[in-house]
Amino acid sequence: MAYQLLRFALSSRHPEPRMFRQPGRLRDTYDAVIIGAGGHGLASAYYLARDHGMRNIAVLERGYLGGGNTGRNTTIIRSNYLTPEGVAFYDESVRLWQDLAADFDLNLFYSNRGHFTLAHTDSAVRTMRWRAEVNKHLGVNSELVGPEDVKSACPQIDLSCGGHAPILGALYHAPGAIARHDAVAWGYGRGADQRGVEIHQQTEVTGIDVEGGKVKGVNTSRGYISTPKVLCAVAGFTPRVTHMVGLRTPIFIHPLQAMVTEPMKPWLDTILVSGSLHIYVSQSARGELVMGASLDPYELHSTRSTLDFVEGLAAHMLDMFPFLSHARINRQWAGMADMTPDFAPIMGKTPVEGFYLDAGWGTWGFKATPVCGKTMSYTVANDRNHPLIEGFGLARFENYQLTGEKGAASVGH
Amino acid sequence: MKLLNCPVNGSRPVSEFAYGGEVRAMPPADCTDPQWADYVFHRSGIPGVKVEWWYHIASGTWFYAERDVSLDRILRTWLPGESPEGEIR
Numbered sequence: 001m002a003y004q005l006l007r008f009a010l011s012s013r014h015p016e017p018r019m020f021r022q023p024g025r026l027r028d029t030y031d032a033v034i035i036g037a038g039g040h041g042l043a044s045a046y047y048l049a050r051d052h053g054m055r056n057i058a059v060l061e062r063g064y065l066g067g068g069n070t071g072r073n074t075t076i077i078r079s080n081y082l083t084p085e086g087v088a089f090y091d092e093s094v095r096l097w098q099d100l101a102a103d104f105d106l107n108l109f110y111s112n113r114g115h116f117t118l119a120h121t122d123s124a125v126r127t128m129r130w131r132a133e134v135n136k137h138l139g140v141n142s143e144l145v146g147p148e149d150v151k152s153a154c155p156q157i158d159l160s161c162g163g164h165a166p167i168l169g170a171l172y173h174a175p176g177a178i179a180r181h182d183a184v185a186w187g188y189g190r191g192a193d194q195r196g197v198e199i200h201q202q203t204e205v206t207g208i209d210v211e212g213g214k215v216k217g218v219n220t221s222r223g224y225i226s227t228p229k230v231l232c233a234v235a236g237f238t239p240r241v242t243h244m245v246g247l248r249t250p251i252f253i254h255p256l257q258a259m260v261t262e263p264m265k266p267w268l269d270t271i272l273v274s275g276s277l278h279i280y281v282s283q284s285a286r287g288e289l290v291m292g293a294s295l296d297p298y299e300l301h302s303t304r305s306t307l308d309f310v311e312g313l314a315a316h317m318l319d320m321f322p323f324l325s326h327a328r329i330n331r332q333w334a335g336m337a338d339m340t341p342d343f344a345p346i347m348g349k350t351p352v353e354g355f356y357l358d359a360g361w362g363t364w365g366f367k368a369t370p371v372c373g374k375t376m377s378y379t380v381a382n383d384r385n386h387p388l389i390e391g392f393g394l395a396r397f398e399n400y401q402l403t404g405e406k407g408a409a410s411v412g413h
Numbered sequence: 414m415k416l417l418n419c420p421v422n423g424s425r426p427v428s429e430f431a432y433g434g435e436v437r438a439m440p441p442a443d444c445t446d447p448q449w450a451d452y453v454f455h456r457s458g459i460p461g462v463k464v465e466w467w468y469h470i471a472s473g474t475w476f477y478a479e480r481d482v483s484l485d486r487i488l489r490t491w492l493p494g495e496s497p498e499g500e501i502r
Binding site for chain 1: 414415428431432434435446447450451454455456457458459460463465482483484485
């Protein structure tokens with residue numbers, strides 16, 4: 001480690017290979033422009049180049065690669081959703097995750113942990129049973145288990161949760177996993193870059209040129225680009241981009257906060273989620289407990305952190321794990337979540353020809369990174385929605401055909 | 414601790430309040446289905462200064478707050494019917 005650092009310090013050239021090029025000027029024209037160099041945008045670029053032969057693509061990023069919600073989530077991967085559309089979609093994603101590291105030749109620290117969603121009330125047990133049956137019907141490995149199974153998987157837990165929220169059962173989802181989120185963005189970025197895609201960081205989109213209901217080009221902070229296709233994959237910035245093309249959407253922005261403890265010896269093997277206590281927690285490869293809770297309660301376009309959040313989440317953690325009272329909080333942060341009324345994403349074609357949305361990813365987007373890349377690249381290349389995303393179109397709202405994932409997407413809603 | 418000025422009870426911690434969303438005009442009862450869907454689902458998601466409904470839970474008071482939703486800065490609060498510009502529709 002010290003020797004490595006010394007090499008960096010003494011070398012006039014960067015001694016390690018770069019993950020991707022830093023292209024110079026923007027070209028005048030691209031076959032497609034992807035707004036947002038997060039996991040979803042880069043995955044779409046990767047599969048467009050690899051599977052659909054489209055290589056003249058620019059990925060534009062106003063900040064730095066993977067610096068938005070890709071680097072701010074709590075990295076949980078699972079497919080135990082509630083609707084058939086959701087289960088089929090996320091299950092395909094979990095399948096894609098399995099060989100991603102080999103695809104990239106990059107260690108993603110993909111770690112299969114098993115995932116417990118704890119039920120503290122009769123109605124929560126009922127929802128877990130419902131989810132388990134939907135999952136099993138669709139071939140996804142989920143099972144309703146009792147408190148003793150939770151205890152044997154995690155002996156440190158206080159099953160009574162401080163006496164006021166006793167655990168009555170849990171939805172156990174064996175494929176539940178975590179992965180290193182930065183590496184996912186880097187892997188997709190490098191793979192796209194090697195196939196000719198240009199990744200332009202520090203390049204902000206300031207306007208989208210639409211003529212006669214068709215996309216013609218994109219105005220950026222570094223000049224104008226002409227392109228017939230624009231994919232918007234910008235999470236919490238989605239309303240600003242849809243505003244540029246005059247599209248109304250149900251998306252609203254709330255911050256979602258998270259925090260980690262100091263690193264400790266490995267003790268928590270599983271991923272634990274509690275809707276009643278508003279917690280999800282896992283232990284990362286470097287020993288930190290990675291913890292998240294529910295959304296901030298009102299609209300805010302900012303990534304500020306609050307003490308209220310740390311106090312609330314820490315109190316609930318101590319209900320489950322009283323022995324953590326001496327653990328210290330290392331970091332906290334926030335991301336801007338693009339929420340939808342039915343807790344399902346908004347994907348695919350839009351009324352503006354050539355403008356594609358990969359949005360409404362709220363608090364549930366990281367696990368879907370590979371399948372979003374697969375389905376959005378298909379949609380952009382063929383100008384036709386991929387069959388797996390047909391339940392997620394923007395038109396479902398004006399048709400009153402919602403895809404209700406509220407019971408499975410998140411905690412505390 | 415963030416404070417919010419309730420027009421009835423004065424400055425109180427924000428945890429005593431519930432957020433009621435942006436104030437929006439309801440379309441007439443004889444509107445079309447797409448107009449109604451637009452009202453039910455669609456929102457102005459872009460940042461800016463917005464007038465919102467807020468509710469002081471302890472006293473049951475609904476009121477208006479003008480807030481910058483990028484900076485989380487509350488510019489003013491007032492009770493329905495007390496706005497100098499008249500009622501917001």
